[in-house]
Amino acid sequence: MINPNLPYIYFKTKSFRVYLRLWKLDDEWIGVSYSVKEFNSKEIYQGGSPLGNWYQDDLTVLLNELNKLMIMNEYEATFEPLDDPYLDIVLKSNFNEKYLKINFYWDPPESKDYLSVHLNCEQIENLKMYLSLATGKITKDDEQIKILYDKGILQGD
Numbered sequence: 715m716i717n718p719n720l721p722y723i724y725f726k727t728k729s730f731r732v733y734l735r736l737w738k739l740d741d742e743w744i745g746v747s748y749s750v751k752e753f754n755s756k757e758i759y760q761g762g763s764p765l766g767n768w769y770q771d772d773l774t775v776l777l778n779e780l781n782k783l784m785i786m787n788e789y790e791a792t793f794e795p796l797d798d799p800y801l802d803i804v805l806k807s808n809f810n811e812k813y814l815k816i817n818f819y820w821d822p823p824e825s826k827d828y829l830s831v832h833l834n835c836e837q838i839e840n841l842k843m844y845l846s847l848a849t850g851k852i853t854k855d856d857e858q859i860k861i862l863y864d865k866g867i868l869q870g871d
Contacts, residue, residue, distance in 0.1 A: 721868040723844040725837050730758075732816070732831050735870075736773070736848050744768040744848075746798065750818060750829060759818045759829050766798030776803065777845040780838060783807050783814070799823065814838050840867050 725732040730750050737745045746768050750759040772795045779791050782805075789807040799822040804815040814833040819825070833841065840862060846852045847859055854860075862868040 719871060720844075720848055721863075721870045723840065723862075724867055724869055725831070725833055725840075727831055727833070729753075730831055733869075734844075736768070739763075739767060742770055743797075744770055744773065746795075748801065748818070750831060759820075761800040761818060762798070766795065766800050768798055769796040772796055773845055773849050777842065777849060777851075779803075779805055780814075780842045780845070783812055784835075784838065784842070812838065814841070844868070 720736050722733050722735045725734075730752065733747075733749045733751075735747045739745045744767060745763040746766065747762040748760070749757055751757050772793075776793050779793050782791070783789050784807075786807055787809050789805065791805045793803040793805065795801065800819050802817050802819075804817065806813055806815075812835050814837070816831045816833070817828045818831070819828045821827075843852070843856075843858050843862060847854065847856075852859060859868065
């Protein structure tokens, strides 16, 4: 069961700031919102509901893929939410190198243009915590979640 009151999760890369938020629409569907901004706060990409929603099982699938990524020496997978053509997530592990790449698409399927954002291992772990919170595996009282709030990685309520 998805937690209905989720904060935003914030990722800061060398080039971008990325915000992601999930919320419960009903017993099957998850609303999703994502935004990519430059450091001058100019928004260069915004997507999610109502153009694309995630099926509730998508969260568990992504969380399982992230767990595999972090424990396996060699791993490669692409996560594509069931009903969101504007985003896919590429996971890759080659021994000590692990990364996650989020591709944000403009006007699919007409255009193949997209913006890619790469997350490092720490950010992948933060995303795992966020998905654990979203799926109800942990609560906001969890010490790791409190740390993410204190660091400004989780924002709002």
